[in-house]
Amino acid sequence: MHPLDLSKATKLKSLRSGSSVQWITTTLQTIKSKSLQRILIRPFGTPPEAIEEEVHQQWQDLDRLLVQFWTSHSIRPQIMQGAGKEWNGLRDRLPGLLPELTRRGLVDLFEPGISPPTV
């Protein structure tokens, strides 16, 4: 699963990415654009209720990276919840998955069927 290389997309303003947490994280790590204004992610694959240590670590990595984007770009990440039943209750589990982001009150979570506002 090679990530996208967005290091040369220096005009990038908005990124919406739906994939596994690991792929999203590694793709976000390649961003160099100073124009970035919006990050919307939709993790899917292994539901967070059944995560193993490895997947839990991937969420922690994502947490750290999204905090960095807040610090460097003032971007509040938008997260869309998966549509299946296995994703129900994600909001309650966010403090464990994205601890620092949740502690700072920076997570905008959108449930299925609710479209986040566009830029």
Added chain:
Amino acid sequence: MSCSLPPEILDLIVDHLHDDRITLKACCLVSGLWVPRTRKHLFAHIEFHTSKSHIELWKKTFPDPQDSPAYHTRSLAICGTPVVTAADEGVGGWIRTFHNVVHLQLSRLDRASLVPFHGLSPTVRSLRLSQTTPDVFGLICSFPLLENLALNALEGDADGWNTPSTPPKLTGSLDLRMSGRAHSVTRRLLELPGGLRFSRVNAVFFDEDAESVKDLVSGCSDTLEFLSIVYCPQSAFPSVPVTVPYLTAVRRHTHTWGASA
């Protein structure tokens, strides 16, 4: 009453009704002077579906291509079969009467059926192709002002195609939804002279298309501002093979994605 109104005022009144089809149809019955402006709005968007009866009805209603309201059509959608091409040949090119189209959408057409659409309108800015042959690059390059391109589930492999000396603008959005056939399509796109200049890219792809989409995004790096990516790796759905249930699961995760980026 219509004779006492300057035509510019009459046009303004009708233009205000552009999205009220019932009233527009009523306006058509008021006076012959009202017909041209109401036609502009009534025939702005035309769709032909697989049924041959739609085409037959159109030809019966507007037998003279010179007097066809196709002149007013800005958005044309054809979901068809070879019947479209046959009908075009039978009536001396009724498709060509849509020569002011700006948004063109073609679905389920084979290579031969696409021929009448080459260079259909010099003003085409948006082209959406779904479930057609991937031999579409001649068609794409026949629209010099083309900005937005959507390719959805093209079937088969693209073959012979001559790289044009003057490529279309392609500065708007690229919408790519492929399931294992992206390679030949993205390769052709990347071969366009001057490179790719899309500012928006929306892509839904699977493991077998991952490298192709990576190349495509990289090719748009200089101009890319809005990127929407849905990558569905098999490893994210380890318990399901890439079959119908797999695709259903992916669709379930992506159909409520929301408005475009």
